[in-house]
Amino acid sequence: MRGIEMRAFLQTSAILLLCCASAGCASGPPATFDLLSPPTVGTLKPLSLSLVVSEPTAPRAFDTDQMIVREADGSISYVQGAQWSDRAPALLQTRLIRAIEKKGYSVAREGAGVLGDLSLSTEMSSFNLVPGAPMQVEIVLVLRLIDTREGKMIASRTFQNKVSVGSLAGADIAAAFDKAISELTPTIADWILARHL
Numbered sequence: 001m002r003g004i005e006m007r008a009f010l011q012t013s014a015i016l017l018l019c020c021a022s023a024g025c026a027s028g029p030p031a032t033f034d035l036l037s038p039p040t041v042g043t044l045k046p047l048s049l050s051l052v053v054s055e056p057t058a059p060r061a062f063d064t065d066q067m068i069v070r071e072a073d074g075s076i077s078y079v080q081g082a083q084w085s086d087r088a089p090a091l092l093q094t095r096l097i098r099a100i101e102k103k104g105y106s107v108a109r110e111g112a113g114v115l116g117d118l119s120l121s122t123e124m125s126s127f128n129l130v131p132g133a134p135m136q137v138e139i140v141l142v143l144r145l146i147d148t149r150e151g152k153m154i155a156s157r158t159f160q161n162k163v164s165v166g167s168l169a170g171a172d173i174a175a176a177f178d179k180a181i182s183e184l185t186p187t188i189a190d191w192i193l194a195r196h197l
Contacts, residue, residue: 096189
């Protein structure tokens with residue numbers, strides 16, 4: 001077996017030792033990690049058209065607090081001994097809101113009682129680990145900006161990012177997800193504001 005193939009084999013084998021596809025294979029409570037960035041301090045400017053950020057939609061397997069591993073054949077397993085502090089779509093929604101707030105503008109969370117002029121819809125196409133040498137975090141998001149007054153889509157774009165994972169420890173996996181999101185969300189916020197202002 002060639003060197004590259006051997007490294008990929010060993011990496012995948014190590015992941016399988018940390019993952020479980022069925023409940024009950026982990027012993028003890030899992031370590032819990034969040035993806036939340038601190039809120040922006042100070043006064044935020046309102047947008048000329050109010051924007052409501054919806055909770056991202058995701059396939060059922062992704063709508064969970066578990067860290068997901070997706071193989072090349074599409075099969076899914078979960079990292080054993082580590083989990084998110086909330087469902088992944090809820091954590092991502094907060095990161096999108098805070099990314100816009102860091103640009104100095106206020107937006108509303110869906111369900112907060114604000115009837116926005118515009119709505120940001122996000123589809124989580126990928127939010128998972130990808131086995132390999134090296135193992136990577138993969139995030140693929142399809143964003144749609146919708147004019148809720150006229151019921152039409154203003155713009156749509158797919159954003160994606162991959163970040164290598166330092167080790168198979170839960171903390172390193174969480175750090176890789178955080179880095180991938182931190183690199184994506186400023187670009188997403190700029191894209192939204194460029195079509196809004």
